[in-house]
Amino acid sequence: MSDPHKPGPSTPGPLRLGIAGLGTVGIGVVKIAQRHADLLASRAGRPVQIRAVCARDRGKTRDADLSAYAWETDPVALARRDDIDVFVELMGGSDGPAKAATEAAIAAGKDVVTANKALLALHGQALAEAAEARGLSIRFEAAVAGGIPVIKALTEGLAANRIRRVMGVMNGTCNYILTRMENAGLPYEEVFEEARQLGYLEADPTLDVGGIDAGHKLALLAAIAYGTRVNFDAVELQGIERIAIEDIRAAADMGFRIKLLGVAQMTGRGLEQRMAPCLVPADSPLGQLQGGTNMVVLEGDSVGQIVLRGAGAGEGPTASAVMGDVIDIARGFAEPVFGQPAATLAEAVPAQAKAPAPYYLRMTLLDKPGALAKVAAALGDAGISINRMRQYGHADVTAPVLIVTHRTTGADVTHAIERFAATGVVEGEPVAIRIEEV
Amino acid sequence: MSDPHKPGPSTPGPLRLGIAGLGTVGIGVVKIAQRHADLLASRAGRPVQIRAVCARDRGKTRDADLSAYAWETDPVALARRDDIDVFVELMGGSDGPAKAATEAAIAAGKDVVTANKALLALHGQALAEAAEARGLSIRFEAAVAGGIPVIKALTEGLAANRIRRVMGVMNGTCNYILTRMENAGLPYEEVFEEARQLGYLEADPTLDVGGIDAGHKLALLAAIAYGTRVNFDAVELQGIERIAIEDIRAAADMGFRIKLLGVAQMTGRGLEQRMAPCLVPADSPLGQLQGGTNMVVLEGDSVGQIVLRGAGAGEGPTASAVMGDVIDIARGFAEPVFGQPAATLAEAVPAQAKAPAPYYLRMTLLDKPGALAKVAAALGDAGISINRMRQYGHADVTAPVLIVTHRTTGADVTHAIERFAATGVVEGEPVAIRIEEV
Incomplete structure (x- = not known):
């Protein structure tokens, strides 16, 4: 007989978070935790509480009250704190502090939730192996297509499918530039400058317009879809910098739109991963996508074609995805990082030639x-x-x-x-x- | 030290299924289990095996080899078998055998996966309470919008959001009829007859064209979205039977399309649930939806608007959703049926007046x-x-x-x-x- 004074499995303790990175997304996560404490507890089955936060500059003015949380300046120290269960990595960057702190969190037995596509695209295999060896989760819904639950749809919802193809418009800035070029009839350079002034571009704009950021996301989707080790180096990358307004006009005349489209598919030639400008029919869901919105198309042998559309960036959508992952962990959902054990992921042969197309x-x-x-x-x-x-x-x-x-x-x-x-x-x-x- | 000869937690046994109902969807599930045994095992972390099946007529020719499975004629007997872990209910019908067998499965300690929207829309609260009292799951992704992982998106992916509104075109037959009326300029009666001859209609066509089937789905989404007891009786139902071709034409002239649209939203007046013909802008994702495809729009306070599109019915898509749920159970995912414990779901006050609209x-x-x-x-x-x-x-x-x-x-x-x-x-x-x- 169980001790009535001891909390049973029906009354688990709070899930305690450490948030590393207090930029837009980090503050978004704090706001959700504060605004929706009751909602999160009822859905997660236990309270979800931030215990500690970390950023470089404590003095900076931020749009949330952080006074209730312990403060760390070093993300590695945050990752190792005894009073957190989940390390939420929202710093960004493929190496440096984000990597060191994520590794420290895993070594310290913490589950990880991250929005960091670059980190996972470059080091996902090693991190997944380390986490899985310790029975830990790394969840990264926020790393791909912001608020759209596409990692979940692919890893869980479509898990019974052999995936035929994954496609996505996953960089809102590029889609903004391309649709603005078409709608205003402006050349690339001019719209690029507009986007810069509007603050839409990363500090290194090549991450956006060179397709690197979207390429990271594609590599993560491909790993899940095909049970292969994430291999960003094998992504054929081509940016939008050389798209001429003449081509946007001419494509429209022929019934198409130009999109920076990611495509991953496994063919007899191997795994094809490309992030490059493509024409798509103007009246298709991808063709109709305007502005900064993201869209991912998943094709499975049983399910057919599933289209997912939503905001790919921004405080609310990205924080929504981060907290969705946190709730999954609070509920006790544990699955391999890429949907099957990292040790069983195959080394994909990169396709030497692309599938035929018009x-x-x-x-x-x-x-x-x-x-x-x-x-x-x-x-x-x-x-x-x-x-x-x-x-x-x-x-x-x-x-x-x-x-x-x-x-x-x-x-x-x-x-x-x-x-x-x-x-x-x-x-x-x-x-x-x-x-x-x- | 653990006994090296005893299977550890890393080598769980197979998840054993009993399939009740061998119509289109049931056979689709059998096909996936047979075709993708390795894929399912690697993603689920354990083999997924059908052990027993059940249908009324054993002699009927079916498009799958069932010889390896035990046969039951009585679904209740199937539900109680000692050699199954999950009862997969694909018979349909809100009462009768489907209900009896689902109750028997829960009483016998089996998790349940079902595609039966009517059963859950009418008896979801009682079934959820019974299952949760025994620590069991009832999963029903296939019951709403076929292959689109919308239950998962709402219950899990968007769990950190206060849901502002849920909308959906969730009856492919109605959308087929409405788009065919517009494209061919034909009156309702003529297209209805076409649909009947194409086999698109339920035996009782009122389930489709009267909005009942789609209303069941909406009631399930509303329960998850708002943490309320599923209340199908409070859904305002209006079918498409009285939509005139004149209105379809006139709406198009004004830049709109007519859809059988489900809307659930919580306002100051209470919970609004309606399934009725509406005009939507022709250039919106909902307006652009042609033919039998389904679309669900989820709006959350953080995530903004998420649009999900895909096949809402058919062997492959529905079986994909059923097996996705099975894999979740195999992975050990356990969450309350409607996203929070059934005992905590509130009795919603039905809104006496609809939110203002044009x-x-x-x-x-x-x-x-x-x-x-x-x-x-x-x-x-x-x-x-x-x-x-x-x-x-x-x-x-x-x-x-x-x-x-x-x-x-x-x-x-x-x-x-x-x-x-x-x-x-x-x-x-x-x-x-x-x-x-x-």
């Missing part, structure tokens, strides 16, 4: 007799057949030409472009962009 | 001088201001008039329509449909 080509043709025929012949010689072609009216001696091909390979497109040079009728460098069939 | 009005005006002014005056007298009004050209003595109001109440709209009768210029009964602001 391509969009834009080139400038010299106004000579037979010019279009020569281009068409060059495509035919490269084994590419044309789906749609459009030549625009022109006032001078050159004419813009748009081509949508049938499904072909990147290699064949490269061959065709080489052949164009020999025709003597194509001016400058043609533009070729993959069309993702969504 | 309304769409369509009426036929007699072609008399001052007719439009009289209608406008009647609206003004009822306290309703007009956002947009459109009178169409006409060949005879009547003219169709469309009005989009500013935000108003259902009561004021009723008053206005009463006043229209007194004007002597409105022919027949005006149509009024709520516009949901999405």
